[in-house]
Amino acid sequence: MDNSIRQYQIEWKNHLYSSISQKKVSVKLVHYLSDSLIKVILRDRNEITYYLRILDEALRNCRKDQILLILYVIDGVFRSLHKVIPTESDLFKFISSSFQENVLVRNEKKIIETVPEEDCVNVLKLLTIWIDRNDFTLIFLKGWSNRLVEDLNLMDNDVNNTSTAITIDKPMTTHSNTTTTTTTTKTSETTNSVGNSKKRTLEYIDKIQNNYESSLKMAKKTAVRVEFFNELPNEMIYTILKFLGILDLIKLNKVSKFFRDIVNSWPFFKKISFEEQPTINILYLHGIFRHYQNITHINLSYCVGASDSVIYTISQYNPHLEVIIIPGLSFSSPQPLENLIWRSNNLRILNISQIQHLSNTLFKCIKSKPKLEKLNISCCHSLILLMLQCNTNIPASLVHLNIDCYCKTFDSYSYNIALMGFLNRLNKACGLKRIEVMDVDTNIVKSTIELVTNNMWKMASIANNMAIDNLLLTEKKSTLNRRYLNGTTAIYQASKQGHYITVELLLRTGLVDYRIPDAQGCTPLIVSKNLATARMWSNVLGDKLLNISDSQHVVNRGGVRGEVKVSDVDKLNQLFVSVVQIIYKYIDFLKPLNNTFPKNPMGKEIDEILDFHIRFPKHLVPQNEIYRQSILILSSLLKDISFLRETYIPESKDNYYRMSLINQTIRDDIYFDQLVLTKQQQKSILLSLLM
Structure with missing residues (x-):
């Protein structure tokens, strides 16, 4: 990072903390903090991560009487933002969702539960301003207002029975062209001021409720005529939709304006996986990663639609990534991947297995990640060579490293010599505890770090059933469905090699998913090598698969009979079992x-x-x-x-x-x-x- 930029950021942080400690935020200081932050974000949107972290730390560590001051700074940022960026732009949505998820939501409990009672009116005023300007999502602001009302017990019949009151010496203006001013609060014993203050609070609450309800009312006029959805509370609707997958939300987004507004106005998820949809449309991918900009976990395993342009879009709009799992993808050049890893400052887990033609620059990007804990570069031949020949320190946070080669490209003896040199060069500060490697000669390679040579996939390939039994006792059950070379699983490999006893052994665990396909969409049943393996599949899964009807009928609450079509994978597996039975007949x-x-x-x-x-x-x-x-x-x-x-x-x-x-x-x-x-x-x- 440029020293001038770093100095600029430190100066911004010092100004913020000094103003908070003095218990006041002047108009001039708010102008400075907001304008300088906006200027940096317009130059490079990824720099927002630093400022979000500073505001998050300030809210977590501040006293309860300083909370409102930090909220004023955030309000000033969005006032300045509206002057230079349209509300409908992608950049504004990115900044809004980043502030909401990484600052406000993270500190929601502290803000709502510890903010002083005398500051609650001003917090509600801020909520009203944010609704008028459309700074954050309505459901989020409504939740805050409801909790404030519930905590304060601000009901109409309580106004005349309260013994204390809140008076505002300098009420905060609601004009969008002015800046939030310094407010002071004091306690009064006058019952008239009690009623006036409480009534003003209730007016702001009513305005929030009316704005929110009117927007949903307009949306519901064009909603699909599903009776039970209209009867449910709005919060329950969002809770239900959180259980939908990404493709289901995309389809729901096209049903009506009501559902479109709901889907587009709420960050339903931070974890996105397309592992079960390898042929998704590339336009869908671009739209998803542009709209949902607070994603922390992404899984594009063997996804055909993940091209260079999609990776560029992810790196541009999603700076908060912590987990990147993209094995088996193909790129025309290593630059998109370099850009993605370089911008992911919070990266903890990286899986780029089976990606070829990677550069030394990418290796440097990986080594520069201070929080990296798990790294999988299996079958990335160029990166494995760079790792084994590495003379500099690897990240101290790295705990798990996979440098195995399932395709047996490397010579075993040369690999062992290089691995021994790599282990000798590791310094004492290294935190590595487990390394997955090729077949290791214990006479050559000796290390205190756990070296893993056997896995379920390798043992299934050679039908080593005794070793599989031992692995089932020591390894996690999730490794049964782990995907290896070309997206194949252990049971896939056993079926392809014709080891029907191994297939039966794995199926008996009851944890194997036989529907997981390889990178080309073929399931373990379809690749059965011989009739003996196919008959074993038919005997074990025949009744289960043949009982799947062409469509599963469901009846919804309105009494309408609907159908859920069986997936293509299940249909092909079902036909496979039927054909095997016909062959033996x-x-x-x-x-x-x-x-x-x-x-x-x-x-x-x-x-x-x-x-x-x-x-x-x-x-x-x-x-x-x-x-x-x-x-x-x-x-x-x-x-x-x-x-x-x-x-x-x-x-x-x-x-x-x-x-x-x-x-x-x-x-x-x-x-x-x-x-x-x-x-x-x-x-x-x-x-x-x-x-």
Whole structure:
């Protein structure tokens, strides 16, 4: 940081603390503090972090009679801000949400519960001004006003029964062009001043309530006609919406103006994960990270839409990131990632596994993070080499380091030599307690730091069931669903290698999520190497998956019957189990030269095989045994020409689902050529399709 900027920040801090200690904030000082802060933010928006931290510390450490003075400074900042920035701009929303979340919300308990009673009227006046100027969200300001009213017990019937009162010598003006002035308070024994002060307080409360209720009233006129939502208190609506995921909120934002205002006016979450939506639209990502600017945790694991421009947007609008998990992403250059890490001053956890072509500059950015606790650079070959050859100190806060290489790119002996040199260079101030590494030769590498060579994924790859049993006793259960190379899990790797006993062992824990796909969207069931593994999946999960209906029916409070569609992942897994059962039912007809065919087949069985082929990932077709065997079974079922002409084809004319399947498969020349049929059989089937 430039020395002049640093000196400027120290001077700003000293002026703030000196004014607070003197129990007064002059108009001139408020002008100086607010204008100087705005000038710095306009030059670089990320500098706001320093000033937010200073204001946060001031509120946490100040006495209760100094709280109002700090709120006056914040008010002055927004008065100056309105002169130079429109309220609708992204920069204003960023500053507003930053102040609300990092200063006001963090100190809400102290402000509301410890502010002196004689200052409560002025706090309520500030709330009114902030509502008029639209500085912060309405629900936030309403919550503060309600709590103040509840704590003071300011009800109409209490006005005449109070023995003390609050009088204002210099009432604070509400004009937006003037600056907050110094106020002094004193206690009076006159009952008339009691009533006047209480009535003024109630007037401000009524204004806050009326403004808030009128805005919601206008919004509810255009709301969807869902009866129970209109009956719920507003605070309960927000509580309900907090449980929705990011994609659900995006959809809700488009329902009506009522829900749009709710979603856009409240920071529902600080943690965003797109791990289960790897193909999300890039425009959605840009919009989300521009609007929600107080995000602290972000997970973009194997997200296809996370391009260079998205990373730039995150670094520009989200300076408070503490956790960044972005394994498996691809960038055209390392600059976006360098910029993101450089601007994340509060970074604690960083996972950039399997990202290639990273630079020395990025490595320097990582080492400069003073709060970094966990770092995962597995399969980042260039960064692993830089780390092992590092001659300077790594962050003292670093506790967990992952420099493993699942793809076995490094030579084991050379890796061990480099690792031993790295461990010898670590100084005593280093806080490292655990390092995940490749296979280590204990004759070469010796260290007091825990070196982890085995993990669930490696053991599942080689079917080391005894080691898996030991890991289940020592490792956390969350490691069962941890994603490794190309987004694969331990059960995925066991299924892909055909280790069906290992798959069954992992499933018996009851904690494995078999729905987690790899980076290309394939689940552990789909990549089963052989029929034995596929049959094991069918035996263990068959009943559970087949009981999933095409749509789960729900009835809402208004008596309207609705449907929740089953996800594509569950549907494909369901079809996989059905096809495996069909294969074993007709396993005697798998011989290609067998001219016989099953008697009395079911049209549903043909439908399920065709649907399975349509949904099956195309890149797995050449080497997948289940797909090849299902082609042979389908060929056998289609040999029954009488069934095809008399039953299956006629029923498809009134069945749009079956007609769609036929048009995408049997009537497609490329697909039809895959079927194992003689020329005469092909001709008979094609003639049947023309009927």
